[in-house]
Amino acid sequence: MAWSAPVPEGESIFLDDMPVVLSASRLSQPVNEAPVAVTIIDRQMIRDSGAWDLSEIFRLVPGMYVAYHADPYFSADSTVAYHGMVTTTMSDRMQVLIDGRSVYASLFGGVNWSDLPIVLDDIERIEVIRGPDSASYGANSYSGVINIITRHPAETQGQTLSFALGKGRKEAVYRYGGKQGDLNYRLTASLRDDTGEDSRIKNATSAFTFWTLNKYDNKTIQNLSLRADYQLNSADTMEFQFGYNGGPREVGEYNNVSAISRNAQNHFEMLHWRRALEAGGELSVQAFHTVERVYASLRDSDGISNGDAILRRYDLEVQHTFSPFKNARLVWGGSIRYDQTYAPYYLGVGDNQYLFGDFPYHLRRFFGNLEWRARPDLVFNVGGMIENNTYTGTDTTPRFAINWHVQPGHTLRLSHSRATRSPSVYEKIYDSYWRGSDFYPSLPEMQTERVKSTELGYIGKYGRLDLDFRLFYDDYSQLIDVRNKRSAAGGNLNAGTAVMRGYELQLKAQLSDQTRVIYGLSGGGVKSDNVNGVIYSDSLPKYSHSLMLSHRINDQWSGSLVAYQVAKTKFNATDYNPRENRGYFIDGNRRFDGRLSYQFKIGGKQAECALIAQNLADARYFEYRHDNELPGRAVRLNFKLDI
Numbered sequence: 001m002a003w004s005a006p007v008p009e010g011e012s013i014f015l016d017d018m019p020v021v022l023s024a025s026r027l028s029q030p031v032n033e034a035p036v037a038v039t040i041i042d043r044q045m046i047r048d049s050g051a052w053d054l055s056e057i058f059r060l061v062p063g064m065y066v067a068y069h070a071d072p073y074f075s076a077d078s079t080v081a082y083h084g085m086v087t088t089t090m091s092d093r094m095q096v097l098i099d100g101r102s103v104y105a106s107l108f109g110g111v112n113w114s115d116l117p118i119v120l121d122d123i124e125r126i127e128v129i130r131g132p133d134s135a136s137y138g139a140n141s142y143s144g145v146i147n148i149i150t151r152h153p154a155e156t157q158g159q160t161l162s163f164a165l166g167k168g169r170k171e172a173v174y175r176y177g178g179k180q181g182d183l184n185y186r187l188t189a190s191l192r193d194d195t196g197e198d199s200r201i202k203n204a205t206s207a208f209t210f211w212t213l214n215k216y217d218n219k220t221i222q223n224l225s226l227r228a229d230y231q232l233n234s235a236d237t238m239e240f241q242f243g244y245n246g247g248p249r250e251v252g253e254y255n256n257v258s259a260i261s262r263n264a265q266n267h268f269e270m271l272h273w274r275r276a277l278e279a280g281g282e283l284s285v286q287a288f289h290t291v292e293r294v295y296a297s298l299r300d301s302d303g304i305s306n307g308d309a310i311l312r313r314y315d316l317e318v319q320h321t322f323s324p325f326k327n328a329r330l331v332w333g334g335s336i337r338y339d340q341t342y343a344p345y346y347l348g349v350g351d352n353q354y355l356f357g358d359f360p361y362h363l364r365r366f367f368g369n370l371e372w373r374a375r376p377d378l379v380f381n382v383g384g385m386i387e388n389n390t391y392t393g394t395d396t397t398p399r400f401a402i403n404w405h406v407q408p409g410h411t412l413r414l415s416h417s418r419a420t421r422s423p424s425v426y427e428k429i430y431d432s433y434w435r436g437s438d439f440y441p442s443l444p445e446m447q448t449e450r451v452k453s454t455e456l457g458y459i460g461k462y463g464r465l466d467l468d469f470r471l472f473y474d475d476y477s478q479l480i481d482v483r484n485k486r487s488a489a490g491g492n493l494n495a496g497t498a499v500m501r502g503y504e505l506q507l508k509a510q511l512s513d514q515t516r517v518i519y520g521l522s523g524g525g526v527k528s529d530n531v532n533g534v535i536y537s538d539s540l541p542k543y544s545h546s547l548m549l550s551h552r553i554n555d556q557w558s559g560s561l562v563a564y565q566v567a568k569t570k571f572n573a574t575d576y577n578p579r580e581n582r583g584y585f586i587d588g589n590r591r592f593d594g595r596l597s598y599q600f601k602i603g604g605k606q607a608e609c610a611l612i613a614q615n616l617a618d619a620r621y622f623e624y625r626h627d628n629e630l631p632g633r634a635v636r637l638n639f640k641l642d643i
Contacts, residue, residue, distance in 0.1 A: 017461065023097075023127040023147040025369040025381055026136050026319065026331045032411040032459040033371075035381035035401030036133060037470045039506060041126040045518065048550040048560035050595040050612040052169060052194075052636070054120060055080050055113040058146070059564050060546050061128045062504040062520040067624035068631070069196055069217045072253040074294075074309075074346065075112045076196065076217035079624055082130065082144040083474070083500060084526060084540035086571055089624065093421055093449075095133070095141040098148045099241065101270055101288050104140050106311050106339045106361060107346065109424040115266050115292065117225050117243030119173055119190050121162070124151040130504065131472065132419030132453045134397035135383045138365050139448060142421035153177055153184035153229055159643045166612075166636020168195035185228035192221040196250075201629045203620045211627050216250035216258055239272040241288075251296075253627065259307065262296040281322035288315050298345065309343035324370075332368035339363075341425045359425050363389045369399075377405040387420075391428050392448045395420050409461035413470075421449040423480060430482035431493060440488045447494050451476045468506040472524075475499055479534070487532040498528035498536040514553070520546040523567075538570040541588075556599050565590040571624060589621035591630070602641060610638040 024034035031038055039061045051057045055078035058064045063083055070079040071089035081091035092109025095102065098118060103111055129145040137145055156177040164171040173190040196217035204212040225243040232238055245266045252258025270288035277283060289312075296307030319333035339361040341347075347359070369383030384398035401415035423431065423446050431446040433439070457470040479496025481487045487495065502524020509517045523543040528536035544567065550560040568588045597610035618633040 021127055022149070023145065024129055024133070024136070025371065025383060027321065027329055027369060027371055029371070033379045033403050035399060035415050037130040037455065037457055037468065037504065039128040039130060041128065043124065044550070045548070046120055046123060048548060048595060049562055050560070050593045050614060051120065052614065053078060053113065054116065054118070057126065058128070060518065060520060060548065061130070062506050063130060063522040065541065065566070065569065067628065069215065070624040070628055072215045073251065073257060074108060075115065076215055076219070076249065076251045077112050077114050080113065084569065085498065085536055086539065092424060093142040095137050095145045097145065099150055100286060101268070102315070105292065106313065106341050106425050107309065107343055108426050109140070114219060114221060114249070115245050115264055117223050117245040117266065117268065118148070118150070119188055119223060121173065122150050122188055122225065124149050131455055132417050132451055134419035135385055135399035135417055136367065136369065138385050138387050139389070139395065139420045139422040142419050142449065142451060150227065153186040153227055156186045160640065161643055162638065162640040164636050164638045167634045169634070169636055182231040183228060185226065188223070188225045190223040194219050197629065197631050201627065203629065205626045214627060214629060215253045219249040220247040221245065222247045235276045237274050241270040243268050257298055257300045260297040260299055260304070262294065262307070265293040265295070267291055277322065279323055284319045286317045289313065305345050307345045309346060312340040314338045327373040329371045330368065334366045337363040347426065347429045359429070361390050361425065363387070379403045389422055391423050392446065395448055411459045413455070413457035413459070416454045419451050419453065427480055427482045434482065434488035434493065443488055443491060443493070446480065447478050449476070449480055450478050464510040466508040470504050473501050481532050481534045484532050490532055495531045496528070496534055496536065498526055500524060500526045500540060502540065515551045518548040535570060541567040541569045543567045559596040560594065562593040563590065586622055586624060589619065591619055592616040605642045607641045612636050612638060
């Protein structure tokens with residue numbers, strides 16, 4: 001839990017009715033005093049969206065690109081990318097946290113969304129930091145940060161049982177919340193079967209067989225999670241979390257690597273101690289251990305190969321928050337991390353040449369952020385992080401922001417920050433490979449990707465309407481490309497550069513006590529030298545929209561309608577085929593989802609039945625690739641009962 005100081009009486013005029021964010025600077029702040037733009041996805045938005053996968057929720061975030069099951073190789077999973085520039089399906093330029101625990105994968109970077117041990121109903125809120133935030137969360141918080149915050153066990157007491165059944169989808173979830181003295185705990189178990197995309201593409205763009213078949217993406221997901229919070233005394237609390245995610249998963253595509261059998265076995269353990277200090281300060285220590293394990297037999301051009309992979313992470317973080325002087329708050333701390341990666345098949349290079357063993361990665365961080373209220377209407381945030389890692393050495397990522405409350409309900413924000421992205425294990429192995437004596441021994445060692453980001457934002461409140469608008473300018477350099485021999489031959493694996501300009505608008509309007517509208521709009525462009533054939537230009541959609549209308553008809557009936565629209569987007573040769581002379585653009589698309597729910601009681605217990613339809617218009621469009629066709633209309637029935 002981030003710490004916040006009491007608001008002096010003279011300042012409340014600027015902060016009344018403003019939502020509070022916890023993640024932007026590691027301090028609890030009203031959203032109009034955060035140093036970067038933040039989208040808050042609350043429980044009602046999650047429910048009204050009708051989302052099946054966690055990844056789908058982020059379609060509601062301005063500037064976010066989401067593609068259904070885009071990865072055909074390591075994991076048939078979704079792509080969630082902020083501000084385009086997607087060069088891999090893993091989308092490795094955004095940090096993702098669950099209760100402050102990083103789930104950014106070490107092997108390829110990014111996140112395997114289906115492998116996270118979490119169910120939607122256990123989420124309290126999601127905070128999406130729309131912009132670089134390495135000052136708070138280090139490298140890989142390069143384009144943005146997603147922090148998923150789960151519900152406190154005290155809010156989930158009793159037993160709940162829910163079922164979902166629909167086209168190609170089945171799920172059962174059981175949750176038990178209990179209390180013993182000062183101990184609150186929650187246990188959640190779920191089982192999900194998902195057949196994914198249709199096996200054949202309905203509107204194929206080519207008669208060539210490769211482009212008429214969708215990917216193998218059937219999966220069974222078994223989840224088990226435990227959270228326990230214990231109030232040791234008036235000042236100390238201890239939180240423990242455990243999570244498991246496992247089950248068989250398909251992966252692969254026609255005439256390429258495919259999994260004869262693939263099974264995920266992932267788990268984590270986390271311990272978090274907090275002590276409340278005098279004058280509202282806090283000291284906290286968090287430690288977690290994560291294991292991501294894949295057992296796989298792969299079929300490729302060499303026959304049957306071992307596709308096993310084991311990723312281990314150990315992390316320890318200490319954080320202290322206090323007031324160093326009047327009208328100021330300071331959060332500072334540090335962390336250490338150790339990763340081990342074992343993946344012989346994926347880290348092998350050359351013909352039948354495989355590298356075996358664990359690849360270690362050490363990370364050390366020191367961070368701090370000072371919030372100073374110079375006047376009741378003027379707030380400064382100054383912070384940064386010093387980070388040292390095994391692969392690229394030491395980097396410093398500062399940030400400066402000023403928030404000016406022009407008048408009550410109207411705030412301007414100006415900020416500038418630096419951010420980095422460290423190479424993944426996969427990229428580092430290729431870096432060593434290209435610099436080998438048989439290739440380019442004089443090639444300079446790979447460095448971190450870098451970005452300089454400047455933002456001008458406005459946050460306004462007009463009665464029941466909340467408005468968030470920002471202009472941004474991001475200057476990217478040292479962009480990594482290791483997969484193309486031309487990168488090494490050109491003498492620099494960090495040769496890529498790009499400039500991105502754009503805007504984002506977010507509106508939330510409570511039209512009445514029963515009706516809410518949420519609208520998101522984003523647009524802009526990317527210009528790049530596209531060095532070594534890596535296509536960054538035009539990789540940001542010129543526009544994207546999302547609109548959610550939710551309405552409570554009466555105490556029993558409620559409904560929502562959600563619409564999404566994305567302009568055509570250029571990707572980095574994700575499905576280029578010289579035989580077909582295919583280009584890189586994926587056409588724009590639009591889609592509509594709907595949800596209708598009825599609440600009632602069975603034997604005095606609360607129950608809900610919801611009918612959810614995704615892709616109401618049965619649109620058959622492509623996302624990310626021309627062999628990645630969105631499933632047609634998908635209708636399911638959800639039933640939930642408190643028992």
